[in-house]
Amino acid sequence: MKKLIVFDLDGTLAESKSAIDAEMATLLSTLLDVVKVAIISGGALPQFQKQVLAHLQQSDRLKNLSLLPTSGTSFYQYQRDWKRLYAEELPEAQKHKIIAALNDTVAASGFRPQRTWGELIEDRGTQITYSALGQQAPLEEKQRWDPDFSKRKKLKAALDLLLPAFSVRLGGSTSIDVTLPGIDKAYGIRKLREILCVAIDEMLFIGDALFPGGNDYPARKAGAVCIQVRDPNETKRVIETIIALS
Numbered sequence: 001m002k003k004l005i006v007f008d009l010d011g012t013l014a015e016s017k018s019a020i021d022a023e024m025a026t027l028l029s030t031l032l033d034v035v036k037v038a039i040i041s042g043g044a045l046p047q048f049q050k051q052v053l054a055h056l057q058q059s060d061r062l063k064n065l066s067l068l069p070t071s072g073t074s075f076y077q078y079q080r081d082w083k084r085l086y087a088e089e090l091p092e093a094q095k096h097k098i099i100a101a102l103n104d105t106v107a108a109s110g111f112r113p114q115r116t117w118g119e120l121i122e123d124r125g126t127q128i129t130y131s132a133l134g135q136q137a138p139l140e141e142k143q144r145w146d147p148d149f150s151k152r153k154k155l156k157a158a159l160d161l162l163l164p165a166f167s168v169r170l171g172g173s174t175s176i177d178v179t180l181p182g183i184d185k186a187y188g189i190r191k192l193r194e195i196l197c198v199a200i201d202e203m204l205f206i207g208d209a210l211f212p213g214g215n216d217y218p219a220r221k222a223g224a225v226c227i228q229v230r231d232p233n234e235t236k237r238v239i240e241t242i243i244a245l246s
Contacts, residue, residue, distance in 0.1 A: 001245055004198045008207035008216050009041035012235050014051050015139050016173040025055040027239045034246040038066040040188045042171040042215055044124040045069045072188020073126030073179055088126050088183050098128045098178045101162040111151050132174040142173035152176055156213060169215035177215055186218035200224055206238055
């Protein structure tokens with residue numbers, strides 16, 4: 001049994017930008033009783049609070065939970081309340097450069113949809129995130145837009161040329177995350193090793209985007225044992241197996 005179970009959020013613990021359901025909340029609570037757990041996602045802390053924390057009982061078991069928002073660019077631990085241990089903030093000049101590159105790339109791609117829901121580009125402080133249909137797009141619309149990742153792979157290829165000094169990753173159903181170079185889920189995995197004193201080979205990472213270019217792939221490159229899942233329902237079965245073996 002591994003000492004630390006690390007999860008992606010969207011597409012793994014919950015549908016994109018949706019709350020974990022009651023079954024997942026129960027499974028996570030039980031898992032926290034038997035092993036340390038971490039969640040690394042492209043979302044900012046408010047998204048973690050909305051999707052996960054609001055559905056877990058506030059108890060001492062939360063001391064076993066570590067949160068790494070914006071792809072590991074920040075780290076929170078529970079000490080009566082959530083305390084931030086670090087944050088790798090993007091300088092303003094670099095934010096402007098990233099946003100300009102995103103706007104230019106999308107405009108040239110022909111992938112701009114006719115209808116959007118909310119802002120397309122979000123400044124998350126430590127990360128800039130592009131959501132092709134907008135931050136508030138309905139799940140069914142997001143699932144239809146780029147199911148095979150082909151659109152975002154083309155956007156990423158163009159952004160890699162425009163932003164060679166940054167990390168560009170595919171995330172969620174329609175999003176692209178841009179961070180400082182080397183600041184990705186591999187960085188988060190190494191920070192977990194440093195802060196929790198758990199060796200990387202004692203971690204198990206569970207995610208839905210472990211393919212090359214996916215925002216979970218850096219966790220695999222960091223050396224963590226990984227399990228690819230299709231959706232939250234498959235994640236539930238993995239969690240049940242871990243609990244049964246504990």
